[in-house]
Amino acid sequence: xxxxxxxxDHEVTGSCHFIECAGKNILVDYGMEQGRxxxxxxxxxxxxxxxxxxxxxxxxxxxxxxxxxxYAKGFRGKIYxxxxxxxxxxxxxxxxxxxxxxxxxxxxxxAKRSKDINKMEPSYTMEDADKAIKCFVPCPYGKEIEVCExxxxxxxxxxxxxxxxxxxxxxxxxxxxKKIVFSGDIGNTDQPLIxxxxxxxxxxxxxxxxxxGDRLHAEEKPDYVAELAEILDRTFARGGNVVIxxxxxxxxxxxxYFIRKIKKDGLVKSYPNFPVFVDSPLAVEATEIxxxxxxxxxxxxxxxxxxxxxxxxxxxxxxxxxxxxxxRAINEDPEPKVIISASGMCDAGRIRHHLKHNLWRPxxxxxxxxxxxxxxxxxxxxxxxxxxxxxxxxIDVKAEVCKLEGLSGHADKNGLIKWLKGFDIKRPxxxxxxxxxxxxxxxxxxxxxxxxxxxxxxxxxxTEFDIISGMITKEGIPIPIKKKEYTLVSDVYARLKAAGAxxxxxxxxxxxxxxxxxxxxxxxxxSLCDKWSR
Numbered sequence: 001x002x003x004x005x006x007x008x009d010h011e012v013t014g015s016c017h018f019i020e021c022a023g024k025n026i027l028v029d030y031g032m033e034q035g036r037x038x039x040x041x042x043x044x045x046x047x048x049x050x051x052x053x054x055x056x057x058x059x060x061x062x063x064x065x066x067x068x069x070x071y072a073k074g075f076r077g078k079i080y081x082x083x084x085x086x087x088x089x090x091x092x093x094x095x096x097x098x099x100x101x102x103x104x105x106x107x108x109x110x111a112k113r114s115k116d117i118n119k120m121e122p123s124y125t126m127e128d129a130d131k132a133i134k135c136f137v138p139c140p141y142g143k144e145i146e147v148c149e150x151x152x153x154x155x156x157x158x159x160x161x162x163x164x165x166x167x168x169x170x171x172x173x174x175x176x177x178k179k180i181v182f183s184g185d186i187g188n189t190d191q192p193l194i195x196x197x198x199x200x201x202x203x204x205x206x207x208x209x210x211x212x213g214d215r216l217h218a219e220e221k222p223d224y225v226a227e228l229a230e231i232l233d234r235t236f237a238r239g240g241n242v243v244i245x246x247x248x249x250x251x252x253x254x255x256x257y258f259i260r261k262i263k264k265d266g267l268v269k270s271y272p273n274f275p276v277f278v279d280s281p282l283a284v285e286a287t288e289i290x291x292x293x294x295x296x297x298x299x300x301x302x303x304x305x306x307x308x309x310x311x312x313x314x315x316x317x318x319x320x321x322x323x324x325x326x327x328r329a330i331n332e333d334p335e336p337k338v339i340i341s342a343s344g345m346c347d348a349g350r351i352r353h354h355l356k357h358n359l360w361r362p363x364x365x366x367x368x369x370x371x372x373x374x375x376x377x378x379x380x381x382x383x384x385x386x387x388x389x390x391x392x393x394x395i396d397v398k399a400e401v402c403k404l405e406g407l408s409g410h411a412d413k414n415g416l417i418k419w420l421k422g423f424d425i426k427r428p429x430x431x432x433x434x435x436x437x438x439x440x441x442x443x444x445x446x447x448x449x450x451x452x453x454x455x456x457x458x459x460x461x462x463t464e465f466d467i468i469s470g471m472i473t474k475e476g477i478p479i480p481i482k483k484k485e486y487t488l489v490s491d492v493y494a495r496l497k498a499a500g501a502x503x504x505x506x507x508x509x510x511x512x513x514x515x516x517x518x519x520x521x522x523x524x525x526x527s528l529c530d531k532w533s534r
Contacts (some may be wrong), residue, residue: 022150032065048073057184058164084163159187199422210436213444240363
């Protein structure tokens with residue numbers, strides 16, 4: 001009976017844990033790594049065809065995104081998740097496959113034009129995603145399910161995303177039973193629509209996330225409805241559009257929830273009957289899934305609306321754009337409006353078209369409602385860029401730029417500790433800290449140990465734990481990611497950035513030194529800048 005830590009160890013994404021018990025091989029999550037990676041992950045201890053089951057905490061791709069890849073490599077077992085998670089994965093894994101196939105096609109066209117013989121293959125195809133989806137076994141919250149002899153599970157609502165769950169796992173081998181609880185991503189409290197995190201009272205061992213283990217949310221939640229209403233009111237008063245880059249699953253539905261209340265209470269005086277366009281096929285499908293899972297997943301406030309026959313995320317004036325023709329028509333209409341579109345960080349999808357049409361207009365507002373990673377178009381706009389490049393054009397940023405602060409689906413440090421304190425019948429013998437940045441994992445583990453008396457451990461990828469004896473039999477070794485060699489045309493940006501950093505070093509060393517060659521070089525650089533900025 002063994003637990004091996006594979007992914008999201010001293011990192012935030014790529015969640016994956018491996019259990020061996022009763023002759024079965026089980027994965028808990030199998031997610032994509034997103035953003036910058038710092039450490040190498042060990043490979044799965046067995047090949048994909050040898051995996052018998054996957055237990056999935058929720059649908060976000062950093063927990064689920066590699067499931068089609070697992071199928072492509074030979075997995076033919078069962079994937080256990082909640083009902084809502086299975087439905088969301090049905091659309092999100094297909095969307096991932098579509099994006100990867102498009103990316104491979106684009107890179108290969110670029111490489112062909114530059115006579116590069118290297119051909120990129122997508123990690124997996126739409127067929128792999130379709131077949132992986134057929135492996136899902138949807139499960140209700142709160143019911144003990146026997147996966148096989150020696151393995152039982154139960155899903156508990158963890159309040160992070162529709163269908164998200166912590167998973168209780170009972171493992172029995174050689175007449176010994178041990179219980180491990182995997183937290184998944186623990187949700188924030190008082191989120192729109194979905195319930196607060198539910199608690200589990202006993203466990204032998206806990207594997208918990210630490211994403212926000214070093215920070216606290218504001219003590220008082222902002223009045224999002226009032227803030228949003230004020231932004232809408234002043235934008236419509238000057239005849240502009242409000243463009244909202246939004247993640248298709250979760251955040252879009254929250255925004256619809258706020259807008260319904262704004263319309264009902266008549267909070268926008270300048271243009272009370274404003275239309276709202278949801279321009280993202282994925283968001284439209286996700287919204288339907290939210291509506292299909294109301295009674296199992298919604299909180300009491302949302303359910304009270306449903307009992308009054310009020311849909312919490314729809315209202316008069318909402319328009320769903322599916323086709324490209326419908327998307328294009330949005331910006332051909334001069335009427336002031338709200339446009340909600342993906343992607344949430346403005347680096348892909350239809351939102352880029354809406355930015356192209358609205359960023360340069362001072363009467364419009366670009367409203368950010370989620371985190372913007374460093375290096376994304378969204379982050380550049382938030383940080384005050386005066387121009388951005390979209391579809392090969394330079395677009396001036398003249399629209400008002402706003403952000404709704406404090407929206408988060410993750411529990412903060414206090415929320416994580418509160419969840420752990422819920423184990424009040426049987427306190428876990430050891431708490432493993434995963435799914436957080438390197439320094440956060442360490443500091444949060446230290447806090448739990450020194451201030452609350454828990455036996456904690458922040459494993460690196462490759463750590464092996466004997467569940468029966470309670471001993472770590474192998475410690476993972478942090479192996480930093482090696483710098484990649486850039487060869488494809490699509491990697492020119494990274495090469496240019498590195499060259500720029502090198503150049504800045506030379507410039508810094510040249511301060512105060514007169515040199516004709518360097519003066520000539522400066523003129524050449526300025527000439528190139530003038531040429532490329534046209």
